[in-house]
Amino acid sequence: MNVDDISRVTVLGAGNMGHGITEVAAIAGYHVTMRDIEQELVDDGYESIEWSLQKLSEKGLVEEDPDAVMDRIDTEVDLETAVSDADLVIEAAPEQMELKKEIFGDLDEFTPEGAILASNTSSLSITEIATATERPEQVVGMHFFNPPVKMDLVEVIYGAETSDETAEATYEFVESIGKTPIYVRKDVNGFVVNSVLGPFGDEAGWMVSEGAATIEEVDAAMVHRRGYPMGPFELGDLTGIDIGYHVRKEAGKDVPPVVQEKVDAGDLGQKTGKGYYDYEDGEGTTYEAGQGEDVDTLRIEARIVNEAAKLIGNDVATAEAIDTGMRLGAGFPEGPCRRADKLGLDTVLAKLEELYDEYGHERYEPSEHLRELVEAGHTGEDAGKGFYDYGGSDGERHYATIEHSLSEDGLLEITLDRPERLNALNQDLMDEVVHLLETTDVDDVRAVTFEGTGDRAFSAGADITGFAGIAPHEKDVTEFFRTVAEYPRPTLAKIDGFCLGGGHELALACDLRIATEGSEFGFPEINLGLIPGGGGTQRAIRMLSDARAKELVFRGERISAERAEEWGLINRAVSDEEFDETVEAFLDDLVGGAPIALRKAKQVMNAGRDQDIDAGLELEAQAFGLLLGTEDMQEGAAAFMEDREAEFEGK
Ligand code: NAD
Numbered sequence: 001m002n003v004d005d006i007s008r009v010t011v012l013g014a015g016n017m018g019h020g021i022t023e024v025a026a027i028a029g030y031h032v033t034m035r036d037i038e039q040e041l042v043d044d045g046y047e048s049i050e051w052s053l054q055k056l057s058e059k060g061l062v063e064e065d066p067d068a069v070m071d072r073i074d075t076e077v078d079l080e081t082a083v084s085d086a087d088l089v090i091e092a093a094p095e096q097m098e099l100k101k102e103i104f105g106d107l108d109e110f111t112p113e114g115a116i117l118a119s120n121t122s123s124l125s126i127t128e129i130a131t132a133t134e135r136p137e138q139v140v141g142m143h144f145f146n147p148p149v150k151m152d153l154v155e156v157i158y159g160a161e162t163s164d165e166t167a168e169a170t171y172e173f174v175e176s177i178g179k180t181p182i183y184v185r186k187d188v189n190g191f192v193v194n195s196v197l198g199p200f201g202d203e204a205g206w207m208v209s210e211g212a213a214t215i216e217e218v219d220a221a222m223v224h225r226r227g228y229p230m231g232p233f234e235l236g237d238l239t240g241i242d243i244g245y246h247v248r249k250e251a252g253k254d255v256p257p258v259v260q261e262k263v264d265a266g267d268l269g270q271k272t273g274k275g276y277y278d279y280e281d282g283e284g285t286t287y288e289a290g291q292g293e294d295v296d297t298l299r300i301e302a303r304i305v306n307e308a309a310k311l312i313g314n315d316v317a318t319a320e321a322i323d324t325g326m327r328l329g330a331g332f333p334e335g336p337c338r339r340a341d342k343l344g345l346d347t348v349l350a351k352l353e354e355l356y357d358e359y360g361h362e363r364y365e366p367s368e369h370l371r372e373l374v375e376a377g378h379t380g381e382d383a384g385k386g387f388y389d390y391g392g393s394d395g396e397r398h399y400a401t402i403e404h405s406l407s408e409d410g411l412l413e414i415t416l417d418r419p420e421r422l423n424a425l426n427q428d429l430m431d432e433v434v435h436l437l438e439t440t441d442v443d444d445v446r447a448v449t450f451e452g453t454g455d456r457a458f459s460a461g462a463d464i465t466g467f468a469g470i471a472p473h474e475k476d477v478t479e480f481f482r483t484v485a486e487y488p489r490p491t492l493a494k495i496d497g498f499c500l501g502g503g504h505e506l507a508l509a510c511d512l513r514i515a516t517e518g519s520e521f522g523f524p525e526i527n528l529g530l531i532p533g534g535g536g537t538q539r540a541i542r543m544l545s546d547a548r549a550k551e552l553v554f555r556g557e558r559i560s561a562e563r564a565e566e567w568g569l570i571n572r573a574v575s576d577e578e579f580d581e582t583v584e585a586f587l588d589d590l591v592g593g594a595p596i597a598l599r600k601a602k603q604v605m606n607a608g609r610d611q612d613i614d615a616g617l618e619l620e621a622q623a624f625g626l627l628l629g630t631e632d633m634q635e636g637a638a639a640f641m642e643d644r645e646a647e648f649e650g651k
Contacts, residue, residue, distance in 0.1 A: 003172035013092035014045025020148030126159035136161035153328035199303035204232035205256030221292025227333035237269035313369025410446030422460035459503025505534035522558035595650035
């Protein structure tokens with residue numbers, strides 16, 4: 001089965017996950033049959049989808065008419081009818097091995113020969129589920145995160161017998177529904193995300209149990225110093241303390257006393273009104289910034305990194321897959337492998353060894369892979385190589401937050417790739433863009449475009465969590481914006497969605513801006529007690545009228561693409577359908593244009609803007625004179641005479 005052969009999808013279960021998966025697949029254009037064991041249950045699921053689609057549509061996140069999407073969904077109670085012509089079945093029934101085996105046995109009987117049989121299980125063995133069929137090579141794990149409509153990640157899990165063909169088609173299917181897949185090459189307990197997330201709560205539990213820190217201190221430290229969206233105890237309360245407890249018990253692991261106490265007392269978190277914090281009589285979480293200054297956060301992060309290293313060493317997943325998984329699936333501010341490369345793998349190893357010496361417990365035992373990296377001198381970014389290559393030794397630098405491609409004809413496309421944070425700028429992203437622009441041979445580049453991953457944002461701002469723990473005066477964000485603004489080739493921002501704060505400043509640092517009509521522009525900094533710090537105030541006031549620029553900065557309100565165009569902030573606001581075409585038309589001129597002339601035009605216009613007219617005219621005259629002597633100019637003139645397209649070579 002190839003992804004192109006998948007057109008009919010059946011989802012088993014209309015519960016939490018089942019209805020969400022059905023919705024996502026139907027939005028992407030698939031015909032989906034959703035099956036549950038009783039009509040009432042399928043009806044409930046169907047209604048939940050209707051409600052959710054309505055919301056998405058109101059927010060402009062689904063363009064198609066909700067009714068048209070609903071038309072692609074059938075509901076069914078009879079299993080055989082539901083699956084008899086399915087190309088792909090996604091099982092999202094309750095998490096019980098016996099039930100899943102029974103279902104997969106039936107699927108083996110009722111589905112077409114080539115159908116892919118996927119399970120959305122969070123914790124059960126794909127290998128074992130597959131034993132219920134005669135075609136284990138077509139059984140695969142497809143682990144969505146809750147809620148599927150919002151969460152971008154899907155783990156694609158190999159059972160022992162799963163064929164590459166099945167896994168690849170599944171992976172491509174996930175991409176085709178607009179989600180991000182990662183491969184989990186062996187069905188280890190917890191797969192990737194839950195395995196690596198394990199120590200986050202576990203080590204925090206041990207630290208508090210032994211009195212090394214309080215619950216509030218640990219949560220405050222992880223959130224305010226290390227940038228995690230929630231503290232480990234806060235997260236435990238949200239997901240249910242019993243959930244993590246049972247996973248640990250089943251895996252035969254020790255449970256920290258602080259966790260055991262809560263479970264014994266029946267205080268399981270938000271769902272019971274009380275857990276580590278009190279949600280009934282109290283006000284929920286009570287930790288504050290500044291409370292966790294003395295917490296040894298490396299203790300927790302070293303264990304997380306060790307878990308990641310084990311997975312890499314055992315060929316379960318690559319560092320990239322793990323980092324993508326943790327960013328998208330667990331909301332980590334950056335992947336643990338990337339973070340470890342910054343911390344220094346030797347530092348991480350030393351922390352584990354220290355803990356292992358002190359407690360002698362296997363949970364601190366450094367993984368083979370981590371030891372090997374350190375022994376080989378691959379201790380991270382400073383060494384030029386760690387989990388990733390930074391171009392220090394042999395290979396090319398790995399970028400964690402951007403994607404890029406350079407075409408034959410010289411179009412350098414840069415995609416801001418932090419969809420989980422609406423492509424907000426953080427230090428890594430800015431460093432990586434600067435590195436890319438500085439290390440790509442400028443002679444190979446004719447024009448540069450910037451865009452955001454996904455269809456929600458160009459970039460929604462600067463990621464404040466990424467600045468956690470760094471004093472403001474240490475930040476030099478201006479280098480990034482200056483590098484973009486002064487890049488000697490034309491730059492164009494392709495804006496689809498939010499273009500706010502730092503993202504807006506990046507767009508303004510580009511020469512040209514084209515946006516879809518639904519895009520929004522703004523400088524929300526004032527609402528945080530800040531002002532734009534990446535050149536936004538200065539570029540806006542030079543680009544717009546005084547009043548308009550101040551309106552944007554003072555009020556912190558967003559303006560529509562239409563207004564932005566009217567104000568002259570962007571070149572064009574166009575419909576989604578016209579977007580690519582419009583961008584193409586601009587790029588034709590930029591990429592095919594005379595490179596030296598474009599470079600000079602950019603230079604004198606940028607420099608002249610900030611000087612008086614005489615100085616500006618002088619710059620122009622010099623550039624004009626220089627261009628007269630170029631081969632490009634001769635080619636341009638010849639082509640004009642011969643009535644043909646000029647072929648400029650930048651000479
Ligand atoms: P749920 O209880 O909300 O829904 C399960 C549904 O399956 C129920 O409506 C039930 O009636 C139905 N069902 C029972 N037997 C069935 C059968 N033979 N055929 C079709 N439907 C059947 O559970 P959920 O939270 O949606 O979880 C479903 C699966 O997804 C589980 O394996 C779970 O581990 C996994 N999962 C859950 C989450 C989560 O956060 N809830 C996240 C990822 C994966």
